[in-house]
Amino acid sequence: MNEYILIGASILLLMSVLVSKISDRLGIPALLLFLILGMLAGSDGPGGIYFDDPALAQFVGVVALVLILFSGGLDTEWNRVRPVIKEGLILSTLGVFITALVVGLFASVLLGFSLVEGLLLGSIVSSTDAAAVFSVLRSKGISLKGQLKPLLELESGSNDPMAIFLTVGLIQLITQPDLSPVNLIGLFVLQMLVGAVLGYGMGRVMLFLVNRLKLGYEGLYPVLTLSLVFLTFGLTDAIGGSGFLAVYLAGIVLGHHDCIHKRSLLRFHDGLAWLMQIAMFLTLGLLVFPSRLVPIIGIGLLIAGCLMFVARPVSIFVGLLSSALNWREKTFMSWVGLRGAVPIILATFPLLARIPQAELIFNVIFFIVLTSVLLQGTSIPLIARWLRVDAPAISKRLYPIEYTPMGGLKSELKELPVPSNSHMAGKAIVELGLPADFLVILIARDN
Template sequence: MTSGSVDVNSFILLAALLLIVGVTVTKFSSRLGMPSLVLFILIGMLFGSDGLGIIYFHDAEQAQLIGILALVVILFEGGTHTTWKTVKPIVKPAVSLATVGVLITSLIVGFAAKYVMGFSWLEALLLGSIVGSTDAAAVFASLKERNINTKMAATLEAESGSNDPMAMLLTIIFIEILVTEEPNYYVLATSFFWQMGVGLLLGIGFGKLATKAINKINLDSSGLYPIFALSFALLTYSVTSLFQASGLLAVYIAAIIIGNSEITYRHSIFRFNEGFAWMAQILMFIILGLLAFPENILSLDVIINGLLLSAVLMLVARPVATFLSTAGMKYSLKEKTFLSWAGLRGAVPIVLATFPIVAGIDSGQLIFNVVFFIVLTSALIQGSTISRVAKWLGLSGPKKDTPHHSLELISIGKANAEIIEFQADEETPIVGRTLQDIEFPKSALVSAIVRDGELVTPYGETVIQTDDFLYILVSRKEKQQLRSFLKPEQGS
């Protein structure tokens, strides 16, 4: 066996072990009350050169590339699960938090960094900009399976999905000023509007294009549809970035449009995206953990400075930014308090912290170390207490009822039919009625019912109950008719 094959085999073995360990720790994260991203980062640090010494990784550019690719996948998965009905009422405050909120947070943290770290004003404001935004990966992961008020969860998800452009723009502006002798301030100032505007427009365009393509193109295998959908996420990011606009924002907008549209093989696409997003998240945080050297991150200076700046961020900057950016909007004091506490930092600040290193700024490594420590502190303290704070403030929502059953669907090939999954609730018009009394569209057939985790074989006298999961075989032509029939406004 050649040395080259040994290296390849060792790499594959290591990748398998990292994924197995990463997947396994997600089970323990909920029991420990600790966000899984913290455990992923710790795995990376453990396997790194300052830990067990199994992997030596110090390439900030590669970490940046992996991080951005992972964020595209995570934002796409999160966006497809975002319901427009819940997001529409909170668009204005979410956008305000994603812009004004990020700016205020960055300025306050930058002001503190100036005196805590002894940085120049530009370096201090650069650090503030890097930690100015909340993180989609951290927020999506922390809110999953947690019974948070729908309004609060929607606000946090929409904010984290759309605040990257402001943080990235501020980071790039201060890096440009630091490394460029004569920066073009006019271009830098107008860049934000270009990034947001073009990112929004291209996101809408690619979202509609992807929806039409998924529905119109008849692929030979149902397994190709999830890959086809994900390819549009990558296309959206790359094309938007080529136009010097926000690719991450465009991906999130496109995903919302796709997720709220009628698409073929919806179930397969969503399940694939969910698994792939978890894999991307695991690998991203492990890589970022490998990039961090515990000897530097846990040095006394970094710990002291990091704790001081974390306190400023969590207790001063985020609350001030939240209350000012949502002033005059329909949020109670308790809701604003919760939003202030739930502003999690995660992958985005760490990825942005690689920018100064790549740009060759002298204080780049120190900035990265402090930002990394701030993210760990935010994830450990804020991430592990979100549910308790929500309960304390009376902002807990209904328990998320995620089905624990598994339904494997056999592909029906080129047949013009699909099986859709539908969960009945109190307002569903068919609840309390027997199947034989329900006038479904002609082609619709209830194939299975899952009730309390148990399979119920449907027959004419079966009564539909609240929280039942119905699996209905229907022709594609009548799919929309069926969905309209099941809506509350189409009640009996």
């Protein structure tokens, strides 16, 4: 019996890898195809796999999200993000709150929900997924001008904790009617502070251990960082902090500093993040019953329209009121607020809490995510060109050389492109007047 499970899982993984290739060619976010693949494999599809376990789906989603956030933090270039730190934090807090409020009020009126139930739906769908945006742009050979890319990266990496807090807090208000909303404000501040402090602290611990332990095998370093990631999340969550914020910040701290085998660690965690994305989307796709989405198509389209054309633009233009971004950049930011896996994961929380409207909320959220990814995701290159915020994508070649600083040495490895109009072009190395301790390791010419 176990071998059939392995065969089925391996086939789904293999198909997901092949589907990602199609995604790059067509410019469609891979997460959409992963979800569709999961739905086809589910009980309503030709695969016929019956899966109706929200608890397991939530567990897979949380584990995947922890690893994805850490990988995102590890890959974040702090020097590029630092100039937009204020705008990013505003969007990840005030922006999320405004989105949840606008969508929640609209859903309350449309669905006949109570105010708290409507706000719960709005909170679940309030976080964004920038990875899908960049994958589409990369497949079309497009980049973004100015500070748009680092701002989108920072917003999507840091707005999940706010959405999670609002979702959990509103569920508590529904299940515990005597609880005062004022109590949630202090809890939010505590969660963010504890998450930020422990995230930074554990990031420094990771850096110290990676550089000082001197393990005998290179393959043990990813095992070390993986164990520390889960320790960071578990420890922070256990003492009342935001574990998701902590792992994201720990990733930023480790990624910002030089450490042993850094490139191999980046490759490992990037591959692991892809595996977790596939597993998460397949699981969430299996969890939904497509036949139950048909009756709520009209409702789903109306709420998705409110999210894309009202809530997101309002949150952007209000949140970035004092920003130096021009109207074109703000309009583009308004359109690229794609919803990803986090809303679907959060939609399992009401199911486990046995809230009366939980199943309807889950199906509506799933439909909104599909609509957002399909409509917004496929139109991103066109909107970027129309608003003139696009720029040619510069593909950076990574050469097969990795330098590991040992024994406190301050040396570092740099890749320096030499343009045709550079004063170095056409000269021999000896004519460049380089410092005595400058070592040329590799020259790449014409591929």
